[in-house]
Amino acid sequence: MALAIALILIVAASVLFHFASPWWFTPIASNWGRLDDTILITLIITGVVFVAVNLFVAWAIVRYRHRPGHRAAYEPERPKLESSLTVITTLGIVAMLTPGLYVYSDMINVPPDALVVEVLGQQWQWRFRFPGADGQLGLSDTRFMSADKPFGVDPNDAHGRDDVLIDGPELHLPLGKPVKIVLRSRDVLHDFYVPEFRTKMDIVPGTVSRFWFTPTRMGRFEILCAELCGVGHFNMRGHVVVEDESAFHAWLATQPTFGQILAAPAASGPEALVARGRSLAQARGCGACHSIDGSRSIGPGWKGLFGRNETLADGSKVVADETYLAQSMREPTAAIVQGYPAIMPQANLADDEVAALVAYIKSLDGAGGGATKTP
16 A cells, blocks of 8 residues: 555656756747657656556555455456557657657758758867868778868868868857758767757767757757767867858958968968867867866866876976876876876877977967967
8 A cells, every 4th residue: 555655656746847847948040840749748748658557556456455365266258358458658759759759850951052061069168160161071081080180071172162160169050041951970879969959979980970950049059979989978168159141241251261271381380389289189079178268177187287296196306398198198108197087098199299288288388379368
């Protein structure tokens, strides 16, 4: 009897929590309100089944509890009841699947006038590419990828020369215009997800996927990775800024094209070394574990790190100079700073890459301009 009462209380508490819960959908900012309807249909069907099954079990416990003088009747089959339950279950599954498949079909059939944006996922950052004046994205291949060319655009493809490259986690989009998102991964499985747009899709290495949406509300919305992609997964974030079309085009005009990047002369000197270190930090996803504003993260923050006295996990002291920083990159678990986990992977950096990263960290002393950059 106690179990039956507990089940009834669980059902009552669940229904009460559903209607009184402060956690509900965030205000939608795209055209995909039908996805909310799909989720609501699924929630109603599964909720009704949850309540019915638990109340039936509670009723059965009370109705068929042990009583002196009563014996259970042996009834191995009830074809009519089994057929009815099979039909009801089938209808419930069809009712849940059909709206989702219908909406998914619409989501991947892109309108012909949609603005194209390529999203490139990499541990643990986002990058973006827009087609140039020819309206066509250039070819890309892993053969052309490097630390300073993370998009892998084919330099021999004329369509790629005017592609606009956004080497950072902030994407701007125009309000009210359909947007086709083309998804590509540089390393492992990711998932591009903006909760307010109600859209998300896996990014599988070696394949290109797509979906579309129309931003319907101006604002700044967070991009998340919804697929566990490594130790820095939680920090793989970015933002979408939805603005009017004139502001969007003004922002896009300030971004470099692939052709401009190719034509830029090779820089040299200390500033070029710091710039290369910053580029390497972005390409390697160092920012997922090391902040540049001094805040605590998975690993020590880089701002003010150079020259600082640190206490290691074994209690010994060390100065974070060039030698220590270089050793930490080559042998990440050899001398861990106290209070941080030994989870940094082997980076396999060349000597000149280590020197560039050390120069970048050295520049983040709180007085240099590098501290305001975002890796």
